[in-house]
Amino acid sequence: xxxxxxxxxxxxxxxxxxxxxxxxxxxxxxxxxxxxxxxxxxxxxxxxxxxxxxxxxxxxxxxxxxxxxxxxxxxxxxxxxxxxxxxxxxxxxxxxxxxxxxxxxxxxxxxxxxxxxxxxxxxxxxxxxxxxxxxxxxxxxxxxxxxxxxxxxxxxxxxxxxxxxxxxxxxxxxxxxxxxxxxxxxxxxxxxxxxxxxxxxxxxxxxxxxxxxxxxxxxxxxxxxxxxxxxxxxxxxxxxxxxxxxxxxxxxxxxxxxxxxxxxxxxxxxxxxxxxxxxxxxxxxxxxxxxxxxxxxxxxxxxxxxxxxxxxxxxxxxxxxxxxxxxxxxxxxxxxxxxxxxxxxxxxxxxxxxxxxxxxxxxxxxxxxxxxxxxxxxxxxxxxxxxxx
Amino acid sequence: xxxxxxxxxxxxxxxxxxxxxxxxxxxxxxxxxxxxxxxxxxxxxxxxxxxxxxxxxxxxxxxxxxxxxxxxxxxxxxxxxxxxxxxxxxxxxxxxxxxxxxxxxxxxxxxxxxxxxxxxxxxxxxxxxxxxxxxxxxxxxxxxxxxxxxxxxxxxxxxxxxxxxxxxxxxxxxxxxxxxxxxxxxxxxxxxxxxxxxxxxxxxxxxxxxxxxxxxxxxxxxxxxxxxxxxxxxxxxxxxxxxxxxxxxxxxxxxxxxxxxxxxxxxxxxxxxxxxxxxxxxxxxxxxxxxxxxxxxxxxxxxxxxxxxxxxxxxxxxxxxxxxxxxxxxxxxxxxxxxxxxxxxxxxxxxxxxxxxxxxxxxxxxxxxxxxxxxxxxxxxxxxxxxxx
Numbered sequence: 137x138x139x140x141x142x143x144x145x146x147x148x149x150x151x152x153x154x155x156x157x158x159x160x161x162x163x164x165x166x167x168x169x170x171x172x173x174x175x176x177x178x179x180x181x182x183x184x185x186x187x188x189x190x191x192x193x194x195x196x197x198x199x200x201x202x203x204x205x206x207x208x209x210x211x212x213x214x215x216x217x218x219x220x221x222x223x224x225x226x227x228x229x230x231x232x233x234x235x236x237x238x239x240x241x242x243x244x245x246x247x248x249x250x251x252x253x254x255x256x257x258x259x260x261x262x263x264x265x266x267x268x269x270x271x272x273x274x275x276x277x278x279x280x281x282x283x284x285x286x287x288x289x290x291x292x293x294x295x296x297x298x299x300x301x302x303x304x305x306x307x308x309x310x311x312x313x314x315x316x317x318x319x320x321x322x323x324x325x326x327x328x329x330x331x332x333x334x335x336x337x338x339x340x341x342x343x344x345x346x347x348x349x350x351x352x353x354x355x356x357x358x359x360x361x362x363x364x365x366x367x368x369x370x371x372x373x374x375x376x377x378x379x380x381x382x383x384x385x386x387x388x389x390x391x392x393x394x395x396x397x398x399x400x401x402x403x404x405x406x407x408x409x410x411x412x413x414x415x416x417x418x419x420x421x422x423x424x425x426x427x428x429x430x431x432x433x434x435x436x437x438x439x440x441x442x443x444x445x446x447x448x449x450x451x452x453x454x455x456x457x458x459x460x461x462x463x464x465x466x467x468x469x470x471x472x473x474x475x476x477x478x479x480x481x482x483x484x485x486x487x488x489x490x491x492x493x494x495x496x497x498x499x500x501x502x503x504x505x506x507x508x509x510x511x512x513x514x515x516x517x518x519x520x521x522x523x524x525x
Numbered sequence: 526x527x528x529x530x531x532x533x534x535x536x537x538x539x540x541x542x543x544x545x546x547x548x549x550x551x552x553x554x555x556x557x558x559x560x561x562x563x564x565x566x567x568x569x570x571x572x573x574x575x576x577x578x579x580x581x582x583x584x585x586x587x588x589x590x591x592x593x594x595x596x597x598x599x600x601x602x603x604x605x606x607x608x609x610x611x612x613x614x615x616x617x618x619x620x621x622x623x624x625x626x627x628x629x630x631x632x633x634x635x636x637x638x639x640x641x642x643x644x645x646x647x648x649x650x651x652x653x654x655x656x657x658x659x660x661x662x663x664x665x666x667x668x669x670x671x672x673x674x675x676x677x678x679x680x681x682x683x684x685x686x687x688x689x690x691x692x693x694x695x696x697x698x699x700x701x702x703x704x705x706x707x708x709x710x711x712x713x714x715x716x717x718x719x720x721x722x723x724x725x726x727x728x729x730x731x732x733x734x735x736x737x738x739x740x741x742x743x744x745x746x747x748x749x750x751x752x753x754x755x756x757x758x759x760x761x762x763x764x765x766x767x768x769x770x771x772x773x774x775x776x777x778x779x780x781x782x783x784x785x786x787x788x789x790x791x792x793x794x795x796x797x798x799x800x801x802x803x804x805x806x807x808x809x810x811x812x813x814x815x816x817x818x819x820x821x822x823x824x825x826x827x828x829x830x831x832x833x834x835x836x837x838x839x840x841x842x843x844x845x846x847x848x849x850x851x852x853x854x855x856x857x858x859x860x861x862x863x864x865x866x867x868x869x870x871x872x873x874x875x876x877x878x879x880x881x882x883x884x885x886x887x888x889x890x891x892x893x894x895x896x897x898x899x900x901x902x903x904x905x906x907x908x909x910x911x912x913x914x
Contacts, residue, residue: 137540137764137771139539143536143537145532145533146532148530150529150530151526151527151528344764348768348771348772348775351743351745351748352741352745354744355737355741356741359737375734379526379734382784386737394537394771395767395771
């Protein structure tokens, strides 16, 4: 186990009707906030009205900025920064899924920064100040509600890049599983792939003797594997939705990588796909992860066999751990397919004419490598994309 | 799953040589602190010198209060409160195990309280202010390093009582597994029983649909079951010690009871035993827990069968879940015995002449009940103590 520092102070307020507490929680930080959200879905569902009422009841004024899209855009972030500066706003309330939260975080670090906010995402500046962000979560997927990460897409070149800082962890996150009853099956499935990917990125590590976090990862994956099919069959099953929602937070609040080093190559590769084709991040992960696994599993067959046995209940083939390992990858792929996700580029109607371009962009034309479990160069990335065809 | 609020902001600094960061962490809060510890063991090991050096290097002055005993005493807490008041101290650094930390927390809530600090433990006052506490942990057991709990023994009547408040969570906890290399086998085993008991108190719940936390509990228990025998055979095995230490924190940082209600009757009963006989808390738990299980398992045979199958790898007997459940209890008892713990009062040289007295004290002569999984009255407590003979 490696040395580590772990601290996650985000206050999780979980359960039925908890969105009605948002005004009181927000008022602890500021009486004038930016209310940031996506499109009309929170208005249709009535959530918008309940949030507004709670804010008003607590005496909190708000200015609105809506229009966040999946794969949130830099242009809207810049607009949000200007809006906050003009109105002296020092708190952002994000109501939505990971895109809205990531956009809010980007605004939060841009407000008191003199340069262009993209500097943080381009690796040219380090986050030193962020105004506080609060969250009402509507989609369990990105884990952004208690993470310190934000991923933004720059329309100028369609670069999708991330930045991480503990300063960006939300102060509170309100998680009401009832708000996810209306999520369409495909979005539920995409969120599932994202959550499971967050765990698997951490699971596949070269750090030895990480029993507890291995077991915690497996526990969270098994919870997803049991409850997602239930939620797809019974969209208003509170308990299944609750397990998924809490698992989504646990998957990405940094507990599961204490003492270990995650991989993250699959996320990096996926960002190129959804950056160009604008498919859901979760769908992209369902395509990339099995391909990545098939490309790298020989690096540590024991670990892949453990994954197969403990997570997927594959019978250990003691004569051929490799067969066990491969069966685990097939089970993952089968599960993604079962819940309605694409598991190949073809499934997502993506041709193979831009694979070289993606490999180039991801590795800065071969100058950079990605991944920790196995370090991947441009050719490796291209090979994985080919395996994903 | 029940609604819940979860927030644990304790900063965990984990790994080799991390005690050398204690000065820098402490200086963030105060330049003059109370250094609180037990006896000579931290001096013998050299830890005391390293802590002092780190404090001095960071320009932190300190006043010392040593002498904390296992089952920490109210009289020393009162002494600590006076000492802090006299010297205007607003930060306490606890160097030791759960007893030292619990004692430090008691001092921290007493300083700015006008009445007697025991009021909090007697349920006569609510914690409204606490000065910050930092921790260098030497014994993985109580989980006090990131919990909001403190248990103190009042020598006047030998009452052992606890109090819980989020205000009492330590600001930081430094966890270096190397510091536990010198723990004698018996103390390692007692800590193990305490850690496992913290998980099992949460595991046995009447709240349904708690898949994720069930799985996380099982993950942490399995980690202990694997690593404790290794640490007993190889006291300087860093990885085994590290797994135990991190599991000890996870067991009691409140993550494992999100959305559920724990039982805690076994802890309550044990407090009577160690309050009177001054045996190690963990040893008392190893005696009480299997007896409690045998007394209550029929209340939810499915849950006990799940415990047996998932935690102890017992083959499910589909024709007799009860047999499976009972086998799980036997495995737990066998494990405690294997690691050198008493599993009956007789094993601990405790006679049966004061069982009635303990049942009386715990239930205020039959006026109160304990436990949530199964509510226990005076007769139940007495019956469990008899089963533990």
